[in-house]
Amino acid sequence: MATGRRGAGRRVGWVVRGLLGLILAVAAVIGGAFLWVRSTALPRVAGAAVVQGLSGPVTVTRDQWGVPHIRAQGSDEDAVFALGFVHWQDRAWQMDFQRRVAQGRLAEVLGEPALAQDRFLRIWGFQRAAESALPALSDRSRRLIRAYTAGVNAAMQEGKTAVEFRILGYTPDAWSDVDSVSWSKLMAFDLGGNYDEELLGRRVVDRLGEAGLNEVFPPYPEGAPTNLSADELPRPAAPPAGPAGTGDTALLPERTVETLRAHLAAARSLGMERVPGKGSNDWVIAGSRTESGKPILADDPHLALTSPMLWYLADLQGPTLKAIGASIPGLPAIVIGRNERVAWGVTNVNPDVQDLYLEPEGTRLTQRTEVIRVKGKPDVQLVVRESAHGPVISDVAGEDARAAGPTVALKWTALAPGDTTMDAFLGLNYAANWADFTRALSAYVAPSQNFVYADVDGNTGYYAPGRMPVRRGWDGSLPVPGDGSREWQGFIPFEDLPHTFNPADGLVVTANNRVVPGSYPYEIGNIRNWAEPYRARRITDLLTGRPTGLTLDDVKRVQLDTVSLVWQDLKPRMLAATPDGESSRRALELLRGWDGNQTVDSVPALIFEAWLMQLQKLAQDELGNEHAVNSLAVLNALDGGGRLCQDAARQIRDCPQLLTATLRQAVTDLQARLGDDPAGWTYGKLHRVASDHRAFGKVKYLRDVFNHSAPTPGGTNTVNVARPEAGTFRQTHGPSYRQIVDLSDPNRSLYIGSLGQGGSPIGPHASDQQTLWARGEYLPMSTDPKDWGPTRVMTLNSLK
Structure with a gap:
C-alpha cells in the first residue's frame, strides 16, 4: 500500500513539475515577447542620437x-524640431x-466600420481647409512648421513602432507640413459648432412651437455673470449690427433632419461632440487682490478625457522662444501656458x-469625387458637392440622399480659406507684453476662445478673438433659406471684439457663460448659446469672498471645488417630492441634510445625479429618446409647472407626479447597480473617469490594456466639472489639463494633465498623472532643474 502511495506521489510530482515547466516556458515566451515589444515600441530617452x-x-x-x-542653443527652429521629435516618440x-x-482615412486601417466617419469627414472637408490655410501663414510660422515636420520624420527614422501600428498591421506615412495644421480644424469643430442646435431647434419649433425654444433651450438668465461688465466693453466705431430676431427660417422635412443627424452620430463616435457640461474655466486675478501683489492666472479646459490624453506637457527653449505648458501632439506650439514674461x-x-x-432649386453647385480606401474591401467613391455657402452636408448617405429631400449647405468660419490661427498660437509663445x-x-x-492674460509687470487682460459673423435681422439659431436674403455682413472688427486691459475690479472670470451684457451692439451668440451660469457664479463668489490676499493655494481650492450650485437651486423643488415607497423615502432623507459637495465617498451626490439624469429626460417624449435638457431647463419646468413635466405615455400629468416618478426610477436604477442598502x-x-482609447476602447481583450479609470469627485456644473454620463455615470469629459500660473515667481506655477505623457500602454508614463489629477494634485510648472526630480537626458546631434 505504501509503495502504491509512493508511486502515485511520484506521478503527481511529475505532473506538477511538468505543469510548472510548461508555465515557466510560457512565461518565458510571454516575458520575452513583452521585452521585445518594449524594446521596439518604447522611445529612446537617454544617450545621443544623430x-x-x-x-x-x-x-x-x-x-x-x-x-x-x-534646450536648443542654435535656433528656435531647433527647439521646435525637438518638440516634433519627442511628440512622435x-x-x-x-x-x-x-x-x-x-483626412477621412480611418477605414483604410480600421475597415468598413469606419466608413461612415470617413464620409462625414470628407464631406465637411477638414483636410481641404487645412491645405488652404498653410499658404496663408507667416514666414516665421512656415519655418517653425517645417522644423517641426523634420523633427517628426527624424523620430520615425528611429525605427520604434507604436503598439497600435503593430496590432493594425500598417506603417504610418511620413509627416507633412499640412498635418500640423489639420488637427486645429478638428478642434474648431469640437469647440466652435452649433449646427446640431439648429437642427434640434428646428425640431423643437415643429413640435412645440416658437415658445418651445425657450423651454428646451433656456435663455441666459438676466443678472447672471458675464465675462465683461458694461463699463468694460469696447466702444465700437461701427454702428450696431441691426435688430436681432430669428427672421424667416427654412423648413426641413424630418427625413432631411435625420440625414443631417447622421453627421452627429459620426462625430460622436469620434469623440467630437457637444455634450452638456463640456466647457472650461479660466480666470485672472490682478495683483491688487493677491498676497504677492502680482497676478495669478488659472485655466482648465474641459474636453474629452481620452487615452492617450489630448495634451502633452513640454518646456521649450531656444534663443528667443521660451515657453512651457500644454502642447498638442501634431502642433508646433505651446497652446496654453506661459513664457518668461506672460x-x-x-x-x-x-x-x-x-x-x-x-x-433653392437651380443653385449652382460644384462637385468632386473622393476615393475612400477601405481595409479588406473595394474602394468607395464619394461625390462631394458644394454651394457658395459651403459643403452640401445633406449628401451624407451618398447618391440616394439627394433624392430624399432638399439641399442643405453649411457655412462655417473654420472652412473658409486663409485661416491664420496657427500664426496666433505661435505668436503667443513669443509675446512679451499686451501689445504683442x-x-x-x-x-x-x-x-474663438476667451483668452485671459497676465504678465510679470503686473498687467492683466482679456480678449475674445476670432471671426464672428455679423447678421442683420436674423439670429442664426435656425436653418435659413439660401436665396441671398440671410447672408453674413462681414465679421465683427478685431478692435470691437470683447476685450479689457487692467480692469478696475482686478478680476476676469470666464466659464463658457455669456461673454457680454445686452448693451454690447453685436450678437456673438444667440441668447440660448451660453453655458449655464453655475460655474461662473461659483468661481466669482469664491474669489470675491476674499477680496485681497489671495494665494496660489486659494486658487487651487477654487479650481478643485466640487460644491453643486445646481443642487442649491433644485434642492427645495426636489425635497418637496412625495416619495411613493420606503426606498424613495430613505433616498429623500439622505438628500435632506446634504451640503451639495460631490465627493467620491458621498452617497447623496450619487442619488442627486441619478435623479437629475431622470429629470433631464423630461422632453424626450416630445423630441426623442436621445435628447436631454440642461439643469436650467429642469429648474424652469419645475417652477413653471409647464407642459414638459407632462408625459401621457407614462400617465404623468404634472410636475409633482414627475418628481415622484423620476425619484423612483433613480432609486430603482441604483438598487440594480449597487444593491438595496443606500449606505453602499x-x-x-x-462615478469614475473613463479615459478610453479611440480605436481599442471597446475591443474585448484590448480595452483593459488601453483604457484607464479612477474614481473622481465633481458633477454637473461644479467648478471641477465632472458630469456623469447618462446611463453609465462615467466621467468622459472634464478638466483635460489644469494650470495655475503665479506671476510673482513663475517657477512656482503648477500644471497637470489628465492621464500621462506616454502613449504606449506598456510605458512608465501611460497614466502616472491620473491618480494625482483625480486627487487634485499638481506637478511643478518649472523650468528650473531642481524641480524636475530624477531625469533622463537625450542629446540630438546634427548630421554633418
Missing part, C-alpha cells in the same frame, strides 16, 4: 513624469490617428459661427 535637420545640438531632459525640457499613434481623422489661458466662447442654408499678445490674436480665426451607494463606485 539626426538630419538641426543647426546645432539640442538636449532633451525628461523629468520624473516624462515631461521634456528642451511618445504619441506616434495619437498623431497618426488625428491626421487620419482630419501667461495665458483659454475657454470656449461658444460663438455662433455656423449656419445651415436650404439651397493682442497683435498675435489679431490673426486668430477659429475656434457612494459616488465613486459609479
Whole structure:
C-alpha cells in the first residue's frame, strides 16, 4: 500500500513539475515577447542620437513624469524640431490617428466600420481647409512648421513602432507640413459648432412651437455673470449690427433632419461632440487682490478625457522662444501656458459661427469625387458637392440622399480659406507684453476662445478673438433659406471684439457663460448659446469672498471645488417630492441634510445625479429618446409647472407626479447597480473617469490594456466639472489639463494633465498623472532643474 502511495506521489510530482515547466516556458515566451515589444515600441530617452535637420545640438531632459525640457542653443527652429521629435516618440499613434481623422482615412486601417466617419469627414472637408490655410501663414510660422515636420520624420527614422501600428498591421506615412495644421480644424469643430442646435431647434419649433425654444433651450438668465461688465466693453466705431430676431427660417422635412443627424452620430463616435457640461474655466486675478501683489492666472479646459490624453506637457527653449505648458501632439506650439514674461489661458466662447442654408432649386453647385480606401474591401467613391455657402452636408448617405429631400449647405468660419490661427498660437509663445499678445490674436480665426492674460509687470487682460459673423435681422439659431436674403455682413472688427486691459475690479472670470451684457451692439451668440451660469457664479463668489490676499493655494481650492450650485437651486423643488415607497423615502432623507459637495465617498451626490439624469429626460417624449435638457431647463419646468413635466405615455400629468416618478426610477436604477442598502451607494463606485482609447476602447481583450479609470469627485456644473454620463455615470469629459500660473515667481506655477505623457500602454508614463489629477494634485510648472526630480537626458546631434 505504501509503495502504491509512493508511486502515485511520484506521478503527481511529475505532473506538477511538468505543469510548472510548461508555465515557466510560457512565461518565458510571454516575458520575452513583452521585452521585445518594449524594446521596439518604447522611445529612446537617454544617450545621443544623430539626426538630419538641426543647426546645432539640442538636449532633451525628461523629468520624473516624462515631461521634456528642451534646450536648443542654435535656433528656435531647433527647439521646435525637438518638440516634433519627442511628440512622435511618445504619441506616434495619437498623431497618426488625428491626421487620419482630419483626412477621412480611418477605414483604410480600421475597415468598413469606419466608413461612415470617413464620409462625414470628407464631406465637411477638414483636410481641404487645412491645405488652404498653410499658404496663408507667416514666414516665421512656415519655418517653425517645417522644423517641426523634420523633427517628426527624424523620430520615425528611429525605427520604434507604436503598439497600435503593430496590432493594425500598417506603417504610418511620413509627416507633412499640412498635418500640423489639420488637427486645429478638428478642434474648431469640437469647440466652435452649433449646427446640431439648429437642427434640434428646428425640431423643437415643429413640435412645440416658437415658445418651445425657450423651454428646451433656456435663455441666459438676466443678472447672471458675464465675462465683461458694461463699463468694460469696447466702444465700437461701427454702428450696431441691426435688430436681432430669428427672421424667416427654412423648413426641413424630418427625413432631411435625420440625414443631417447622421453627421452627429459620426462625430460622436469620434469623440467630437457637444455634450452638456463640456466647457472650461479660466480666470485672472490682478495683483491688487493677491498676497504677492502680482497676478495669478488659472485655466482648465474641459474636453474629452481620452487615452492617450489630448495634451502633452513640454518646456521649450531656444534663443528667443521660451515657453512651457500644454502642447498638442501634431502642433508646433505651446497652446496654453506661459513664457518668461506672460501667461495665458483659454475657454470656449461658444460663438455662433455656423449656419445651415436650404439651397433653392437651380443653385449652382460644384462637385468632386473622393476615393475612400477601405481595409479588406473595394474602394468607395464619394461625390462631394458644394454651394457658395459651403459643403452640401445633406449628401451624407451618398447618391440616394439627394433624392430624399432638399439641399442643405453649411457655412462655417473654420472652412473658409486663409485661416491664420496657427500664426496666433505661435505668436503667443513669443509675446512679451499686451501689445504683442493682442497683435498675435489679431490673426486668430477659429475656434474663438476667451483668452485671459497676465504678465510679470503686473498687467492683466482679456480678449475674445476670432471671426464672428455679423447678421442683420436674423439670429442664426435656425436653418435659413439660401436665396441671398440671410447672408453674413462681414465679421465683427478685431478692435470691437470683447476685450479689457487692467480692469478696475482686478478680476476676469470666464466659464463658457455669456461673454457680454445686452448693451454690447453685436450678437456673438444667440441668447440660448451660453453655458449655464453655475460655474461662473461659483468661481466669482469664491474669489470675491476674499477680496485681497489671495494665494496660489486659494486658487487651487477654487479650481478643485466640487460644491453643486445646481443642487442649491433644485434642492427645495426636489425635497418637496412625495416619495411613493420606503426606498424613495430613505433616498429623500439622505438628500435632506446634504451640503451639495460631490465627493467620491458621498452617497447623496450619487442619488442627486441619478435623479437629475431622470429629470433631464423630461422632453424626450416630445423630441426623442436621445435628447436631454440642461439643469436650467429642469429648474424652469419645475417652477413653471409647464407642459414638459407632462408625459401621457407614462400617465404623468404634472410636475409633482414627475418628481415622484423620476425619484423612483433613480432609486430603482441604483438598487440594480449597487444593491438595496443606500449606505453602499457612494459616488465613486459609479462615478469614475473613463479615459478610453479611440480605436481599442471597446475591443474585448484590448480595452483593459488601453483604457484607464479612477474614481473622481465633481458633477454637473461644479467648478471641477465632472458630469456623469447618462446611463453609465462615467466621467468622459472634464478638466483635460489644469494650470495655475503665479506671476510673482513663475517657477512656482503648477500644471497637470489628465492621464500621462506616454502613449504606449506598456510605458512608465501611460497614466502616472491620473491618480494625482483625480486627487487634485499638481506637478511643478518649472523650468528650473531642481524641480524636475530624477531625469533622463537625450542629446540630438546634427548630421554633418
